[in-house]
Amino acid sequence: xxxxxxxxxxxxxxxxxxxxxxxxxxxxxxxxxxxxxxxxxxxxxxxxxxxxxxxxxxxxxxxxxxxxxxxxxxxxxxxxxxxxxxxxxxxxxxxxxxxxxxxxxxxxxxxxxxxxxxxxxxxxxxxxxxxxxxxxxxxxxxxxxxxxxxxxxxxxxxxxxxxxxxxxxxxxxxxxxxxxxxxxxxxxxxxxxxxxxxxxxxxxxxxxxxxxxxxxxxxxxxxxxxxxxxxxxxxxxxxxxxxxxxxxxxxxxxxxxxxxxxxxxxxxxxxxxxxxxxxxxxxxxxxxxxx
Amino acid sequence: xxxxxxxxxxxxxxxxxxxxxxxxxxxxxxxxxxxxxxxxxxxxxxxxxxxxxxxxxxxxxxxxxxxxxxxxxxxxxxxxxxxxxxxxxxxxxxxxxxxxxxxxxxxxxxxxxxxxxxxxxxxxxxxxxxxxxxxxxxxxxxxxxxxxxxxxxxxxxxxxxxxxxxxxxxxxxxxxxxxxxxxxxxxxxxxxxxxxxxxxxxxxxxxxxxxxxxxxxxxxxxxxxxxxxxxxxxxxxxxxxxxxxxxxxxxxxxxxxxxxxxxxxxxxxxxxxxxxxxxxxxxxxxxxxxxxxxxxxxxxxxxxxxxxxxxxxxxxxxxxxxxxxxxxxxxxxxxxxxxxxxxx
Numbered sequence: 001x002x003x004x005x006x007x008x009x010x011x012x013x014x015x016x017x018x019x020x021x022x023x024x025x026x027x028x029x030x031x032x033x034x035x036x037x038x039x040x041x042x043x044x045x046x047x048x049x050x051x052x053x054x055x056x057x058x059x060x061x062x063x064x065x066x067x068x069x070x071x072x073x074x075x076x077x078x079x080x081x082x083x084x085x086x087x088x089x090x091x092x093x094x095x096x097x098x099x100x101x102x103x104x105x106x107x108x109x110x111x112x113x114x115x116x117x118x119x120x121x122x123x124x125x126x127x128x129x130x131x132x133x134x135x136x137x138x139x140x141x142x143x144x145x146x147x148x149x150x151x152x153x154x155x156x157x158x159x160x161x162x163x164x165x166x167x168x169x170x171x172x173x174x175x176x177x178x179x180x181x182x183x184x185x186x187x188x189x190x191x192x193x194x195x196x197x198x199x200x201x202x203x204x205x206x207x208x209x210x211x212x213x214x215x216x217x218x219x220x221x222x223x224x225x226x227x228x229x230x231x232x233x234x235x236x237x238x239x240x241x242x243x244x245x246x247x248x249x250x251x252x253x254x255x256x257x258x259x260x261x262x263x264x265x266x267x268x269x270x271x272x273x274x275x276x277x278x279x280x281x282x283x284x285x286x287x288x289x290x291x
Numbered sequence: 292x293x294x295x296x297x298x299x300x301x302x303x304x305x306x307x308x309x310x311x312x313x314x315x316x317x318x319x320x321x322x323x324x325x326x327x328x329x330x331x332x333x334x335x336x337x338x339x340x341x342x343x344x345x346x347x348x349x350x351x352x353x354x355x356x357x358x359x360x361x362x363x364x365x366x367x368x369x370x371x372x373x374x375x376x377x378x379x380x381x382x383x384x385x386x387x388x389x390x391x392x393x394x395x396x397x398x399x400x401x402x403x404x405x406x407x408x409x410x411x412x413x414x415x416x417x418x419x420x421x422x423x424x425x426x427x428x429x430x431x432x433x434x435x436x437x438x439x440x441x442x443x444x445x446x447x448x449x450x451x452x453x454x455x456x457x458x459x460x461x462x463x464x465x466x467x468x469x470x471x472x473x474x475x476x477x478x479x480x481x482x483x484x485x486x487x488x489x490x491x492x493x494x495x496x497x498x499x500x501x502x503x504x505x506x507x508x509x510x511x512x513x514x515x516x517x518x519x520x521x522x523x524x525x526x527x528x529x530x531x532x533x534x535x536x537x538x539x540x541x542x543x544x545x546x547x548x549x550x551x552x553x554x555x556x557x558x559x560x561x562x563x564x565x566x567x568x569x570x571x572x573x574x575x576x577x578x579x580x581x582x583x584x585x586x587x588x589x590x591x592x593x594x595x596x597x598x599x600x601x602x603x604x605x606x607x608x609x610x611x612x613x614x615x616x617x618x619x620x621x622x623x624x625x626x627x628x629x630x631x632x633x634x635x
Contacts, residue, residue: 070631
């Protein structure tokens with residue numbers, strides 16, 4: 001954006017800005033605020049209200065959720081699963097993002113497009129594809145058989161399948177977040193580092209990695225928060241034992257009509273997410289992401 | 292698009308917009324919640340289209356039968372569908388939560404229904420069953436005969452699947468544990484879970500959707516499964532090597548219900564009365580291989596056509612009729628307990 005603007009003649013870049021200044025800022029963001037208010041804040045407020053009032057006023061929904069060992073275990077499992085997937089995504093996405101940023105040009109564009117391409121396919125379809133790939137007669141099992149593992153290892157309906165499926169769906173978010181930051185690193189800094197006698201490893205550790213931290217952090221936040229709310233993938237290809245909070249909430253509503261309990265569970269999940277963001281902010285500073 | 296055609300399109304669209312309110316005032320609609328697949332195809336051909344032809348009332352489908360939606364509709368007064376079909380236990384749950392419109396003498400002519408035609412605000416339509424089914428790629432047909440075999444992990448080590456909703460799974464767990472079929476009800480939940488403990492290591496999936504169960508069986512992801520009969524028939528039609536076991540199967544009856552408070556209740560009952568006429572029910576059931584609720588429907592069904600119907604007298608010895616009130620009463624407790632049990 002800034003690069004595009006500097007390319008313009010100064011007066012051309014200037015004119016629209018003066019015209020826009022006549023409109024107060026709040027009016028410009030009003031449509032977005034109104035939209036968020038109606039489709040997000042109101043339902044959220046309603047959920048909060050239901051969690052304290054259904055079927056009767058009080059804290060009983062929260063007490064029920066927080067004192068049921070099975071529910072706490074599901075919260076813990078969900079968090080662990082989300083952390084694991086986030087970690088795997090970082091490890092897998094970083095080299096790819098680095099490669100794309102360095103390759104640039106046509107190779108970079110093709111790889112970037114390939115990464116983004118999977119956003120075009122419904123994630124239900126992507127999840128379903130894994131049932132075929134990991135299935136007992138799918139390609140993975142056939143390769144295992146060919147290599148002498150008979151019967152081949154069971155993959156579908158295991159925790160591993162869940163992790164593979166979730167990683168596959170969330171990886172592009174991590175790649176793009178890291179890539180955007182890496183691509184902005186001034187190549188002059190790298191030349192300066194090597195000019196000052198740094199090895200390639202030192203340049204990476206002391207220059208590239210610290211500068212790309214905002215990308216890793218924003219990617220991790222995205223992936224982690226998405227993971228906390230994952231529902232379809234673990235339910236369709238995961239082990240029956242790794243139930244996620246989202247599935248638990250669905251059961252409360254669909255089978256038990258326990259709108260109060262479900263709302264309390266949702267509010268607790270939201271609370272846990274906000275808490276996580278607060279910890280992040282303390283440790284690393286969310287304001288850094290805006291840079 | 293040239294400017295001329297663009298203008299024509301625009302004109303057409305404007306004309307359509309002007310005409311729309313008039314059409315809406317004339318057109319009468321009913322929204323029906325559909326189970327999809329075989330059910331929808333049979334219902335459209337034998338019930339929906341003939342009803343529209345007779346009355347001019349257009350029927351629109353909303354997909355995915357979802358009990359929670361029924362509750363949400365009544366809570367918010369915002370109706371996505373007027374009519375749904377529910378199984379016995381859900382019907383009892385819906386009646387207790389006051390979600391369904393009560394049929395009255397003004398809305399339904401009881402004289403035309405069988406004596407047990409109305410139950411818990413529902414009007415009986417058809418029967419379906421939940422059966423043991425086997426993928427015969429690795430197991431010869433006729434080898435697995437009952438739920439004791441299904442529970443025998445030493446003899447048949449492959450993976451299995453069962454319904455997530457305990458209304459269907461409890462009877463199988465008790466039968467596997469040696470309970471006689473007359474003694475299944477009232478359900479001993481402790482015993483059922485102790486029995487489920489034994490089969491749990493081999494369960495790959497607790498399925499929630501009929502299509503999902505069908506896929507598990509047809510692809511051979513599981514060797515045996517507790518599954519709705521219509522899904523096995525559908526897999527068989529598609530050429531999958533599957534066997535439907537007509538022994539120790541449970542029979543459920545489904546009922547038409549009207550969402551409580553819908554402004555289209557009178558039309559909804561008119562449709563239901565139309566749909567349950569025995570001859571029409573017979574045609575719907577032949578097509579979907581369901582068992583007709585009203586036994587008079589058998590006057591229009593020949594013996595060959597009853598081959599895969601759960602209410603076929605030839606299978607009666609293996610059939611177990613569900614007790615909806617008994618199972619409906621424990622469903623909430625059972626679901627909560629299952630939730631905790633499955634992650635252990």
